Amino acid sequence: MNISEEKDNVNRTFTFSQIGTLGSPLDNLVLQPKSTTITIPIRQMGGYRDVAVRALLEGKPEPGYRITNITTSPPTITVFSSDQDQLTALPGFVETEPLDISSASQDIDARLTIALPEGVTAVSEQSIVVLVSIEAVETSQRIRQDLTVTGLGTNLSAQISPDSVDVIMSGPLPVLDSLTGENVKVILDLLHLAPGTYDIEPSVIVSGPDVIKTDTILPAYIRVIVSETTSVSDDEKIEDSNLPNTTTNEATDET
Incomplete structure (x- = not known):
């Protein structure tokens, strides 16, 4: 029975086997009882104590970032002291040497020594691996943006309302x-639209890191009136140019 690394009492149940002198099983025998339980009491020797490990951090992460988790490996260690009173006086944990996380914007992985009182030594581990998980604080932001019309057919004009939307993004x-x-x-895509009235859902393109998420577009749909363009006089063109929210895509004659 292997009891390596055990720290608590061990209770194991074993089943008897009928084996002859030559090592072959004896099927005709009936054993009573058929099994037995063996208990091995285990207690820690005097002068030893198991304590938790706590990482000691100094400083703060970069503004806009936060600590999400701190892990130590191993999480507990065994310490020894010839002075039992000194062991008893320990608070139940020991700390690592200070780890500076000032202005950190990503995870920190470091191997640190253990700060032990004089007269106390570590038995199992002399250093501890500390992992500090750091991530950016999530938030949201609203941007009002003008619409960009694409795909409007030749000799067609489009009147859109409204001509801008509020985009709420998070990241x-x-x-x-x-x-x-x-x-x-x-983007307001009007590709393949014939003259008529439509409610079109715009799409958002964000250039930069792909960690930005578009949550809401307000309004969600844009009213679009597509109509054919006609030849007009210069005076009419001047008047039409003063009309809001109108996009025109006219073919030009090559001379």
């Missing part, structure tokens, strides 16, 4: 803070 705070209107394009 890491540092990335959103650096986002500008130039990074966000709202």
Whole structure:
């Protein structure tokens, strides 16, 4: 029975086997009882104690980032002291040497020594692997953006209402803070649309890190009136140019 690495009492049940002198089983025998339980009491020797390990951190992560988890490997160690009173006085944990996480914006993985009182030594591990998980704080942001019309057929004009939308996006705070209107394009695709009235759902294209998520577009649909363009006088062209929310795609004659 292997009891290596055991720290608590061991209870194991074993079933008897009928084996002859030559090692072959004896099927005609009936054993009573058929099994037995063996108990081996295990207790820690005097002068030893198991304590938890706590990572000691200094500083704060980069603004916009936060600590999500701290792990130590192993999470507990065995320490020894010839002074039993000193072991008893330990608070139940020991700390690592300080780990500086100032301005950190990503996970930190470090092997650290253990800070032990004089007269106390580590038996199992002399150093500890500490992993500090750091991630950006998630937030949301609203940007008002003009619509970009694409795909409008030749000799067609489109009147859109409204001509801008509010885009609500979410993602890491540092990335959103650096986002500008130039990074966000709202597309209104009018490809293959014949003259008529439509409610078109715009799409958002964000250039930059792919950690940005588009949550909402307000309004969700844009009213589009597509009509054929006709030849007009110069005076009428001037008047039409003053009309809002109108997009025209006219073919030009080559001379």
